[in-house]
Amino acid sequence: MAKVLMKGNEALAEAAIRAGCRYFFGYPITPQNEISQYLAKRLPEVGGVFVQAESEIAAINMVYGAAGAGARVMTSSSGPGISLKQEGITYMAGAELPCVIVNIQRGGPGLGGIQPAQSDYFQAVKGGGHGDYRLLVLAPATVQEMVDLMEKAFDLADEYRNPVMILGDGILGQMMEPVEFSEEKETLRLEKPWATTGAKGRNPNIINSLFLDPAELEKHNHHLQQKYDRMRKEVLWENYQTNDAELILVGYGTSARIAKAVVDQARAQGIKAGLFRPISLFPFPKVALQEACKKSERVLTVEMSMGQLVEDIRYNLEFKVPVHLYGRVGGMVPAARAVLEEVKRLVNSGKEGKTHDNSF
Amino acid sequence: MITVFDRPEALTSAKTHYCPGCTHGIIHRLVAEVIDELGVREETIGVSPVGCSVLAYNYFNLDMQQAAHGRAPAVATGIKRVHPQKIVFTYQGDGDLAAIGTAEIVHAAARGEKITTIFVNNAIYGMTGGQMAPTTLLKQVSVTSPQGRDAAPQGYPIRVSEMLATLDGPAYIARVSVHTPQEVSKAKKAIMTAFEYQMAGIGFTLVEILSTCPTNWGCTPRESLRWLVDNMIPVYPLGVKKMVEGVKV
Numbered sequence: 001m002a003k004v005l006m007k008g009n010e011a012l013a014e015a016a017i018r019a020g021c022r023y024f025f026g027y028p029i030t031p032q033n034e035i036s037q038y039l040a041k042r043l044p045e046v047g048g049v050f051v052q053a054e055s056e057i058a059a060i061n062m063v064y065g066a067a068g069a070g071a072r073v074m075t076s077s078s079g080p081g082i083s084l085k086q087e088g089i090t091y092m093a094g095a096e097l098p099c100v101i102v103n104i105q106r107g108g109p110g111l112g113g114i115q116p117a118q119s120d121y122f123q124a125v126k127g128g129g130h131g132d133y134r135l136l137v138l139a140p141a142t143v144q145e146m147v148d149l150m151e152k153a154f155d156l157a158d159e160y161r162n163p164v165m166i167l168g169d170g171i172l173g174q175m176m177e178p179v180e181f182s183e184e185k186e187t188l189r190l191e192k193p194w195a196t197t198g199a200k201g202r203n204p205n206i207i208n209s210l211f212l213d214p215a216e217l218e219k220h221n222h223h224l225q226q227k228y229d230r231m232r233k234e235v236l237w238e239n240y241q242t243n244d245a246e247l248i249l250v251g252y253g254t255s256a257r258i259a260k261a262v263v264d265q266a267r268a269q270g271i272k273a274g275l276f277r278p279i280s281l282f283p284f285p286k287v288a289l290q291e292a293c294k295k296s297e298r299v300l301t302v303e304m305s306m307g308q309l310v311e312d313i314r315y316n317l318e319f320k321v322p323v324h325l326y327g328r329v330g331g332m333v334p335a336a337r338a339v340l341e342e343v344k345r346l347v348n349s350g351k352e353g354k355t356h357d358n359s360f
Numbered sequence: 361m362i363t364v365f366d367r368p369e370a371l372t373s374a375k376t377h378y379c380p381g382c383t384h385g386i387i388h389r390l391v392a393e394v395i396d397e398l399g400v401r402e403e404t405i406g407v408s409p410v411g412c413s414v415l416a417y418n419y420f421n422l423d424m425q426q427a428a429h430g431r432a433p434a435v436a437t438g439i440k441r442v443h444p445q446k447i448v449f450t451y452q453g454d455g456d457l458a459a460i461g462t463a464e465i466v467h468a469a470a471r472g473e474k475i476t477t478i479f480v481n482n483a484i485y486g487m488t489g490g491q492m493a494p495t496t497l498l499k500q501v502s503v504t505s506p507q508g509r510d511a512a513p514q515g516y517p518i519r520v521s522e523m524l525a526t527l528d529g530p531a532y533i534a535r536v537s538v539h540t541p542q543e544v545s546k547a548k549k550a551i552m553t554a555f556e557y558q559m560a561g562i563g564f565t566l567v568e569i570l571s572t573c574p575t576n577w578g579c580t581p582r583e584s585l586r587w588l589v590d591n592m593i594p595v596y597p598l599g600v601k602k603m604v605e606g607v608k609v
Contacts, residue, residue: 049442210426
């Protein structure tokens, strides 16, 4: 298929259709509105259903019902709306229901702002709601990757019977880039014999996250944990110029695009910089990160937060390499020039044998 | 030997956890009898709430989903939109439906979702130990209105059926009770009508059923039935609140 120029949010919505999603339940919030607007028009054309819910809470619970009924279903929102959805998300994790949730991040906390941010990282990768659970979290960095990860997201959701989050941001949602779609494939769809479709000729199916017996609930938690452990093989990442890098920049999504430009600029000035870009944020590509940072003396995370990804980078590098942070927040986006200055400062301070008080 | 009374197929053989004198058991049975008589047990998907009837998925011999507190109408919306030909019902108490789930029930009704809600109103939070509910009567004592519910700080009881009947989306709304055999018969007829309206695809249907809670009302089962008649029915009058034309019942 030929390439078309599309806005990230719309491309992502079209990709959901191609991935076999026929149900969308959502509530308006900036900067993700194009997703629901696109699907409101597109879903009826393919025999699907679009419902604008009365709240984010209702929307995610409609997703719960539809997922439990066996459908490929999704919702999308941004920070404040994702917070409201946490109730439904933890219930879906507990009841092991597959769905895709898109978070086109904006600045917080509270009502925050409507400009891009990456400050929902903790919420996305550590669970987000109550109880011990995890989402599979995928972080695209281009509009094409938003498209490619969408189909993967639905497949992973079905395979693991778990909610999958696409963690984007306001820039990715609003920017236009050329994209190519693949045709819809229906070959490898998993059967869902557990779904509530009416107990015709079989025992009833029950969708549930309640286990009143503590021993049973502990067993259920162990079962979930084993599933999260199995997910480790789904790690995705990109290395850019990391082979000989003395300083590794780490970032995901929009920040990774900026960091990539910084790597090129740094190399042009004789600094051996590289980029490690995690694409799956949970599971986190720990081994790949350690491998990429093997020769580096320093690591600098670039993120649109006050320092969230940086904590996981330190943890995953087991505190063996100094890890620094360059963060902008509130809808402010890191400028390549400013990140490059930080890179130069770190490299020079290393030469002088100084350690920066902001590391570890 | 002739069997004159048996368990409906739409109920499992599980023993319920309901307190003596509680009418949840009667209401479960009525819903199950209606499902059996309509011959739709294998086509029906139920949604259980949070509250006393949280374990309804163990008692109905049907495909069931357990919903978060108050969200059963949203969950049922998701199910029904995926399976428009199936019968979908929610089973909810008054705390679940009329407090934390107010938005979900109002908007499911306003959208005219083709689902049936069985709304059990006992004017109190039973499962959590007898707290004041949005349906608790004025002067009624609960553990969180120990001096009796006073309108000044605590507001007034909500008449859910009358409120929803003002909307255009609902096709059938009725309030019934199960405190005498005659009322039990009427309640069953109302549940039957609601399911038939749903199957005819007319719109949203709800049957509010006044119920007793002797445990948290602090009285005997027999006294609780009297209390319901003397105190609840004057505030929550029985009858059909809305019934659109177009279905032959």
